[in-house]
Amino acid sequence: MQCLNDERLQALADGEGSHEDRAHAASCAACGARLRARAALMTSIEEALNPPVELPADFRLKAEATGEQEGRAVAAGEQEGRAVATGETGNGATRLRAFPGESRNFRLQAEGSRRWIYTAAAIAASLVAVLFVVPAVRKGDTTVSASEILAKSVSQLSAVKRGIEVMEYELVLGGVPKEMIPDQVDGTYRVWQAIDHDVPGRFRFASFTADGRMVSSISEDPIAKRRVAAFSSEGQAYRFDVTLPSGARNMSLPEIERLHMEASIAIMQASGNQLVETIDGPNGRLYRIEVPRVSSPGSNPVWDLTEARVLIDSRDYSVVEFAVQGSLLKSPYSLSYKQIRHVVGASLSPDAFAVPSQPGEIVVTGEGSAVPSHDIVVLALRALAQAKRAR
Amino acid sequence: MQRSTEAARDLFQAHGTAIYRFAAVLVRHREDAEDVVQETFMKLLRHLEAGGDTTNLRGWLFTVAAHAARDRQRRRARWIPWAPEHETAVPPPSLEDEDGRIRSARTALGRLPGRDRLLLALRAQGLSYREIASAASIQPASVGRLLARAADRWAAAVRNDGGSYAVLERRTTPGAR
Secondary structure, three states: OOOOOHHHHHHHHOOOOOHHHHHHHHHOHHHHHHHHHHHHHHHHHHHHOOOOOOOOOOOOOHHHOOOHHHHHHHHHHHHOOOOOEOOEOOOOOOOEEEEOOEEEEEEEOOOOOOOHHHHHHHHHHHHHHHHHHHHHHHHHHHEEEHHHHHHHHHHHHHOOOOOEEEEEEEEEEEEHHHHOOOOOOOOEEEEEEEEEOOOOOEEEEEEEOOOOOEEEEEEEEOOOOEEEEEEEEOOEEEEEEEEOOOOOOOOOHHHHHHHHHHHHHHHHHHOOOOEEEEEEEOOEEEEEEEEOOEEOOOOOOOEEEEEEEEEEEOOOOOEEEEEEEEEEOOEEEEEEEEEEEEEEOOOOOHHHHOOOOOOOOEEEEEEOOOOHHHHHHHHHHHHHHHHHHHO | OHHHHHHHHHHHHHHHHHHHHHHHHHOOEHHHHHHHHHHHHHHHHHHHHOOOOOOOHHHHHHHHHHHHHHHHHHHHHHEEEOOOOOOOOOOOOEOOOOOOHHHHHHHHHHOOOHHHHHHHHHHHOOOOHHHHHHHHOOOHHHHHHHHHHHHHHHHHHHHHOOOOOHHHHOOOOOOOO
16 A cells, blocks of 8 residues: 555544555554654644633623523523513514523523514514614724725825924835935935925925935925025035026925825725724824735726835824835836824924035036926036036 | 524534634634624524524534634724724733733734635534535545645744744644544
């Protein structure tokens, strides 16, 4: 006889194998050893997955929730060897009962009288109330879905704010956005940003490496009519300082980030497969919501999230952490955001919106347009041409 | 009707705890496990009163409990206790677990595919292959093979978690239930 395969060995370990297989295992040292190991594993599983927990002593079947008094009466009736309802006898409705003195027990009771139909109706009404109405009422004010949490979070993100909002956060980029900033190899940034909600378009965004070196600093100030972008490339600091054309109202970098977050959370909300759990954070309860994979509509989606998760503060539905991974226009990307500090209504000095000068920086000035990136390219080329003519 | 009520009562006394333990492994919270027991025996009562098949009621009970546990877990994933602002209510208590075995076993179990989880939980309650096949809606001839794979995956998951089961070293009687 051939040695036993895993399936037959398993059957033997489970007491289901054939006599022939058992005889073989008894005579074959190798199969005997495998059988003992398999049996030990199954014993482990049995012990681990059969926890020594008992139904609570006060466990009551819900259909009994209104009938403790009656239950005692029934118990007494049964001791006399007959079916008894409260004050009535006969045939009628059927129900489950559990008794305080008889743990994990219930009674199924036939009862009735000439008025059995009223009793039955009363019991049916009680059952409906206990089984359907009460849970429905309770659910209405005691539960909230992942979708609702996400919706509140999106509302919070897009809510109109007043005053100055300051945020500090860690940003980790991967894929295309990371490749767009080649100087920062690991794609990890610490970001400080201030938005003046009372002056539309006024903001400052500054990113730093983990060791505190500035990567970029961008500001727009419609009052001073200046747009400044400072960054370093291959160790050289540059500063593009341009006038802000009147009426120019571009989407700022913080706004683009916020909109991306909003859109991602909206996609998560649209997914029917959210997983939500509550965790205790340093400042209170947090909702952690995750969706395994979501795509924008269509068979060939332009935006696809293979993973998305968000951590939301239960106090105000603000986003504490946010991470997405997927592809946009078929290019892979990932983004992770972790909030460090968030203050609305902050008090900042007036120069907080100004980009500080860097030592040895090359300053390029000129007139700005509605397209900031275009300005940088045009001004850089113009400065290059001027330098060439000067030589 | 009297016969069905007595049968239901007997089945509750015989299997109530087993169903509770089975549910306790599949769901996270004690109150969910209790709800599974509630739902299972309420359905049993209706099943008996309707004159349903009684040839394998133990398997039937575990089938109903498995579905109820799965539904509860899905609901838990989508619905959570609502905490109004500044409300300090705590989430429902988990099952008591003095030595952490349930937790580690359940953690490892949670990494397995749904069918593996169900098969192992059914096996842990001492169900026969016929009963397991019925409850898990699989062919009886496949139970051994699928259980062997599930057990191997569970053991690997426990080891990956850094867990070790002293009982693995213990001598056991093959086939003993």
